[in-house]
Amino acid sequence: MDLPNTEAVGAIVALLLARTKRGDGMKPWVRLVVPLCIAVAWVHSPALAQQPAKDPRIGFLWSGVAEAAAVRMNAFLEGVRGALRAQGDHIELVARIADGNQARLPTLAAELVAGKVDVLFAAGPAAVRAARAASPSVPIVALDLETDPIEAGLIAGLSHPGGNLTGVFFDFPDFGAKWLQLLRDAAPKLSRLAVFWDPSTGPMQLKAVEAVAGSMDVHLSVIEVIDVGNIEEAFRTAAKQKVDGLLVLSSPIFGSSPAMIADLALRDRLPAIMLFPEFAQTGGLLAYGPNLIDLFRQSGTMTGKVLAGTAPADLPVERPARFQLIVNLRTARTLGLDIPPSLLIRADQVIE
Structure with missing residues (x-):
């Protein structure tokens, strides 16, 4: 006897903040999984069920303190969700927070790249440099309020960055x-x-x-x-x-x-x-x-565009709007x- 088709849609947000011990001390890490939309259907036959697409993974690299991370990640994810509103896939945000110790950033960036993230978001000049050094190919979205991206060799031009990096920059001397x-x-x-x-x-x-x-x-x-x-x-x-x-x-x-x-x-x-x-x-x-939280949201929107298929090379650099x-x-x-x-x-x- 055929079962009726039914569909359930829900949204779940889970935030895991933990610290793991290593030889060089306590390392804060944050793993945030945000299911944008979960659709469950009962179908007439298992053969008709589609295999789920791979959930996109975003790396989040920041040199600030762990206590201030949540509000920034929330704003960032608002931007991502806005750019991906037509998609129903889960998004996995894997964050590495240096907790004010910028010397840790290269190691944290390497961890994110090794975790096979689809896009790497880096906030702050030292984080951007660490992300760039960790991979010449993983798409990178930067939020950098202190660097001239052209003079620093991060991009070829504002309207056409030309590499694997784009983002929001505030280089107004x-x-x-x-x-x-x-x-x-x-x-x-x-x-x-x-x-x-x-x-x-x-x-x-x-x-x-x-x-x-x-x-x-x-x-x-x-x-x-x-x-x-x-x-x-x-x-x-x-x-x-x-x-x-x-x-x-x-x-x-x-x-x-x-x-x-x-x-x-x-x-x-x-x-x-x-x-x-x-x-x-x-x-x-x-x-x-500029309002810093707005800039994280703006960076999230750019990250969503990269996940949706726009290459960083073709995504113009943006500036604070207000x-x-x-x-x-x-x-x-x-x-x-x-x-x-x-x-x-x-x-x-x-x-x-």
Whole structure:
């Protein structure tokens, strides 16, 4: 007797965060499996059943801290799902998180390539370099806010990358000058500025700040920060050098720890500016730049397009579409600063 055809559709999201012990210490890893759509049918005969297609696997490589990974992966997967809305296959996201230790990235990238991912997403300059070194053939989607991709040899051109890598890049050197000018507008007496710089991001941003600081009569104290564990030491160094302001250049190290940096800047009574909106939203004085979570979503959309069949060589590089200026007036009052109306008018968000 024939069985009636029935179909069940469901969606399941599972997040597994674990740490595995190895000889070199604890290694955080995240494995996220997102079934976009599960369709189950009872058919008249087993011979009529189709073999399921291979589920696509995405590698997710990031140098930030594990605690900040989930919100970024969720936004990334929103972008992937949007690009693949016509497909009902599962997507397997296999993540490797360096937890602020960028020296681990080459090993983590090699693990993802060995796991035969279909696309490798890499966030941050060091992660992008590690992904590129791990494989010359696996499609790579990059999110890099600090590198000129053409000058660095990552792509042949913005509209036609021409290799196995494309992505979202934010290589606007003049942004460094804008950060310094905004901070000077908020703190007119600024004369000695600490600049936190992650050398793994390259010199592009730092050179832009150095180029404009002299004309503004601002002395720079450049402090290198190579991982999350160095941030508190960087503040101690800044205090010894008697700086009266802080500019935090863009880096995944800083982007995954904006609240901590905001707390330390407020503790040391430093007017400070940073790229990431969360910095001002959690107590920093100023933030100016793109919304980082939106950029992960944008990168996910590009990754979905690659999974759908567009080669990275033919997928144009994208840039951030929107920039936000956030002013924290509560922090300004704590620091004894009067923010000029001209700056408040330009702000997208003012925190009272």
